[in-house]
Amino acid sequence: MKEKDLRRSLSVLPIGTVMKLTSLTARQIRYYEEQGLVSPERNEGNRRMYSLNDIDEILEIKDYLSEGMNISKIKKVYEQRKQDELNNKDTHKNLSDEEARKILSDELLNVGGLNYKDVKGNNSF
DNA sequence: GTTCTCACA
DNA sequence: TGTGAGAA
Known part of the structure; x- marks a missing residue:
């Protein structure tokens, strides 16, 4: 089913939501992007918009991070x-x-x- | 109110 | 990484 895949790839979440979902700070989330670990889109206000895939990605990163x-x-x-x-x-x-x-x-x-x-x-x- | 970039302790 | 300043 590509529709779900597409939906989960839609970047519609502001960094604030990602913060809550991942328990990370905006600083960290932006830093991960800087390191090329996630690739959020940018809306017209230059705001980062994350997709569900990104959330998952960040969650994994966080996991690996805590694994040392x-x-x-x-x-x-x-x-x-x-x-x-x-x-x-x-x-x-x-x-x-x-x-x-x-x-x-x-x-x-x-x-x-x-x-x-x-x-x-x-x-x- | 939220997020962005840049810079510094 | 945290935090604060100044702007959008």
Whole structure:
């Protein structure tokens, strides 16, 4: 059903609503946008208008953040996720939601693994 | 009243 | 990230 998909992609929520829905401050929400994590539309008054998809996006970001991830990490994962979606369309055509989530968490672990750094027993100096 | 941008502690 | 100023 594309209609629902379309509706949930309609940006009609002002930042105030997003604040309540996500329990975040306007500052944070705007900051996430600055980092390219969300892409709200702008109305004629230059006001940010978020879609339900954006809410979901922000909610996830918030979740990852509380799991100890940095904005930079999440940023990377999200950018990669978008590219993966493109790849999936080209190769598998369609993927189950379950599989998509697996891939996402896989990427999450991947980026999270970068946290360990590669300084095991060999120092650079 | 709400949101925007920019700047600073 | 928080907060305040000044404008829309």
